[in-house]
Amino acid sequence: MAYNWNWGVFLQPTATGDDSTYLDWMFHGLQMTIGLSLSAWLIALLLGAVVGVLRTVPNRWLSGLATAYVEVFRNIPLLVQLFLWYFVMPELLPEDLGNAFKQSNPIVQQFLSSMVCLALFTSARVAEQVRSGINSLPPGQKNAGLALGFTLPQTYRHVMLPMAVRLIVPPLTSEFLNIFKNSAVCSTIGLLELAAQGRQLVDYTAQPYESFIAVTIAYLLLNVVVMSGMRWVEVHVRVPGYIGGK
Amino acid sequence: MISMNKVSKHYGSFQVLADCTTQVHKGEVIVVCGPSGSGKSTLIKCVNGLEPFQSGEIIVNGVSVGDPKTNLSKLRSTVGMVFQNFELFPHMRIIDNLAIAQVKVLGRNPEQAREKGFKLLDRVGLRVQAEKYPGQLSGGQQQRVAIARALSMDPICMLFDEPTSALDPEMINEVLDVMTELAQEGMTMMCVTHEMGFARRVANRVIFMDQGRIVEDDSKEAFFGNPRSERAQQFLAKILHH
Numbered sequence: 060m061a062y063n064w065n066w067g068v069f070l071q072p073t074a075t076g077d078d079s080t081y082l083d084w085m086f087h088g089l090q091m092t093i094g095l096s097l098s099a100w101l102i103a104l105l106l107g108a109v110v111g112v113l114r115t116v117p118n119r120w121l122s123g124l125a126t127a128y129v130e131v132f133r134n135i136p137l138l139v140q141l142f143l144w145y146f147v148m149p150e151l152l153p154e155d156l157g158n159a160f161k162q163s164n165p166i167v168q169q170f171l172s173s174m175v176c177l178a179l180f181t182s183a184r185v186a187e188q189v190r191s192g193i194n195s196l197p198p199g200q201k202n203a204g205l206a207l208g209f210t211l212p213q214t215y216r217h218v219m220l221p222m223a224v225r226l227i228v229p230p231l232t233s234e235f236l237n238i239f240k241n242s243a244v245c246s247t248i249g250l251l252e253l254a255a256q257g258r259q260l261v262d263y264t265a266q267p268y269e270s271f272i273a274v275t276i277a278y279l280l281l282n283v284v285v286m287s288g289m290r291w292v293e294v295h296v297r298v299p300g301y302i303g304g305k
Numbered sequence: 306m307i308s309m310n311k312v313s314k315h316y317g318s319f320q321v322l323a324d325c326t327t328q329v330h331k332g333e334v335i336v337v338c339g340p341s342g343s344g345k346s347t348l349i350k351c352v353n354g355l356e357p358f359q360s361g362e363i364i365v366n367g368v369s370v371g372d373p374k375t376n377l378s379k380l381r382s383t384v385g386m387v388f389q390n391f392e393l394f395p396h397m398r399i400i401d402n403l404a405i406a407q408v409k410v411l412g413r414n415p416e417q418a419r420e421k422g423f424k425l426l427d428r429v430g431l432r433v434q435a436e437k438y439p440g441q442l443s444g445g446q447q448q449r450v451a452i453a454r455a456l457s458m459d460p461i462c463m464l465f466d467e468p469t470s471a472l473d474p475e476m477i478n479e480v481l482d483v484m485t486e487l488a489q490e491g492m493t494m495m496c497v498t499h500e501m502g503f504a505r506r507v508a509n510r511v512i513f514m515d516q517g518r519i520v521e522d523d524s525k526e527a528f529f530g531n532p533r534s535e536r537a538q539q540f541l542a543k544i545l546h547h
Contacts, residue, residue, distance in 0.1 A: 202355050203392035207406035207458065208382025217405060221396045298396045300440020 068266045069273070081260050088256030089277055095173055095252060096239045102178035103238065107185025112215060114190040125186065132183035137244050140180055145172040145248045165249070173245035181238050188230045192223035225296050232289035236282050253277055306331045306462055306493050307352060312361035314347065314517075321347050322358065323517045329462070334494045336504040336525075339514035340540060345497040348514065349464050352495065353377075353384045366461055382410050385455030385463040389470050391447040393439035399426070399450055400435040403457045411458065418457075425453040429483050445476025452483055462493035469500055501545060505529060513537045 069082040113125035132140070145168070149157045160168060196219055204214030246255035257274035261267045307329040314322040322344050329335050337345045350356040351363060354370045354377045363370040368380055393402050403422030407413045413421075426432045429449040431442075439447055448468055455463060465484065469477045481503050488494055488507045498504070504511055504525060511528040513521035515536045521528060532538050 197390065197392070199388050199390050199392040200394070202350075203386075203388060203394075205355060205378070206353060206381055206384075206386040206388075207454070208378050208410040209406065210378045213409060217409065218394055222394075225396065298440065299438040300442075301395050301438070 062268065064269070065266055066269055068260075068264050068269055071264075074263050081264065084256045084260060085253070085273060085277065088251060088253040088274075089281075091170075091250065091252040092239065092242050092254075093281070095170065095177065095245065095250070096242045099174045099177035099181065099242070100235060100238050102174070103181035103185050103234075106178065106182035108189055108220075110182060110186035111189025111193070112220070114186065115193045116211070129183045129186050132179050133187070137176070137180055137241055138247065141173065141176045141244060141248060144176045145169070148172070166251075169245070169248055169250040172248065173242070173250050177238055177241060177245070180241070181234060184234050184237075185231065188227045188234065189223065191230075192227040193219055195226060196222055222298075225298065228289065228293045228296065232286065232293075235285055235289060239278065239281055239285065306333075306366060307495065308364045309348075309352075310362045310364075312348070312351060312358050312363060314351065314356065314358040320517050322351070325361070325514075325517075325519050327512060327519060327522050329493060329495055331493055332491045333509045334488045334492075334507050335496065335510050335512060336508040337495065337497045337512045337514065338499060338501070338504065338540075339520075342516075343514040344517040345514050346466050349466055349495055349497050352464055353381045353386060355381075355386075378410070382406070382458055383461050385452075385458060385460035387448070387451050387455055387463065387465045387468045389467040391439070391444070391451045391471075393447055393451055393454070395439050398436055398438060399431070399442070402439065402450060403454050406454070407457050421457055422453075425456055426450070428456075429453045443476060444472045445479045448472065448476075448480045449483055452480070452487070456487075462495070463487065465494065465496040465498065467497050467499070469498065499544065501529075501541075513540065515540075 069085065070080055073079055073081055073084065110125045110128055113121045114129070116122055135143075149160045149168075151157075152160065160171075200218055200222070201214055204218035205211070209217065242252055243254040245252055246258070249255075251259070253274055257270045260270040264270070309325055309327050312322055312325040313320070325344075325348055327335075337349065339345050347356050351358050352365060352370065354375075358371060361371075365380060365384060368375055370377075370380065393399075394405070397405065400419055400422050403425060404415065404418035407418035407421065408415050423432060423435060426435055429452060431446055431449055431453070434442055434446065434450075439450070442450065452463075452468075468484070469480050472480065477500070481500060484494070484496070484503070485507050496503075496508075508525045511521070511523060511525050512519055513528065513532070513534070513536075520534045521532060521537050523533075528537070529541070532541060
């Protein structure tokens with residue numbers, strides 16, 4: 060195989076003449092991936108917690124609504140959801156808002172669509188984890204909270220959620236990892252995140268091996284950082300005398 | 306204090322409680338016993354509205370439990386309850402288990418709540434464990450904490466749902482001693498339990514249930530001396546055998 064390895068390619072100025080190197084492109088892509096994934100993750104956690112709790116409340120309308128939400132966002136392919144948010148949603152918005160969106164900076168359009176898409180898709184999965192966490196608590200815990208005079212919301216707040224959240228830290232870690240990996244899908248609408256920068260580098264330099272090896276390593280490092288962070292969280296919320304605790 | 310009138314409950318066609326009628330007066334200690342599945346636990350959970358019932362009426366301290374207008378949280382904060390599996394909150398220290406409801410439900414200030422918590426821990430002999438977590442205590446100790454937690458709300462009566470059934474035999478007495486002391490101080494108590502020794506020593510009345518019905522409701526002397534129903538005679542013959 061005649062392939063000319065050239066790791067020095069990252070330090071070369073780019074062919075666009077914008078005074079940056081290909082390594083700078085990679086960093087911009089990494090920043091975009093991190094910014095997009097973290098903002099989507101925060102929204103997914105909040106929304107997922109609310110929807111997950113609603114799935115367990117003794118009100119048929121609320122839990123039915125939450126179930127519908129989860130099933131919709133969990134069962135449509137991520138790529139299709141992204142196209143819906145990016146291409147279809149602006150047309151469905153009230154005209155002024157839709158036009159304002161379409162006339163805004165294309166990067167903002169891509170970022171917002173991607174963020175909403177990843178956030179809602181992931182929130183449905185977080186909601187399922189939250190629900191299973193709540194359902195795995197001993198049923199007597201809820202009764203104990205109520206019997207002390209707590210209202211149902213207080214019982215969730217002080218009794219059930221603190222334990223449920225601790226139980227679901229490990230599965231939440233894999234959702235957190237997933238959101239970084241899923242963010243690569245957003246390159247399909249033109250968002251220049253890490254994977255897209257990698258492909259762009261191939262287009263400009265014809266060095267696919269170096270480019271995608273670098274992208275791979277960047278994703279791996281990112282996930283190692285996330286895993287260590289979540290591991291730290293897991294250890295610090297352990298309850299003494301309880302599963303996994305001291 | 307507690308008055309039940311023809312309370313019935315069913316899941317579909319399965320009758321869990323059928324026309325249960327009884328009274329618990331202030332300062333009385335009632336032991337509820339009967340075979341498994343007879344509805345004892347369900348009956349006691351109806352008293353503070355943890356289990357809904359379809360017909361009949363329960364009045365606790367003048368408030369109707371089944372009335373949809375009743376503020377159940379407020380009612381429950383005045384009725385202490387102790388569960389079979391303790392149900393302490395595992396993520397809180399013992400002292401916080403005792404303080405949290407005082408602060409969040411009764412609006413006491415946190416310092417006073419902890420102070421009261423320490424006093425109650427003293428009373429059940431567990432002051433030194435105050436800073437530990439529930440998982441670090443034995444079953445008997447956890448159940449004593451659970452009793453202290455219920456008392457922290459200054460309840461007008463206490464409900465016990467098989468408080469010793471999940472305990473090692475060695476630990477049963479430490480819990481029963483606390484309950485006996487409580488009874489002697491004049492607390493109104495309704496206890497679902499199989500501890501017939503406790504019933505003989507402490508109870509004023511014994512209620513015997515079978516298949517969702519109150520079969521006997523009598524003074525302990527009458528119940529142990531001369532149970533009227535055949536079902537109660539069989540039950541006593543079996544459990545007093547050893």
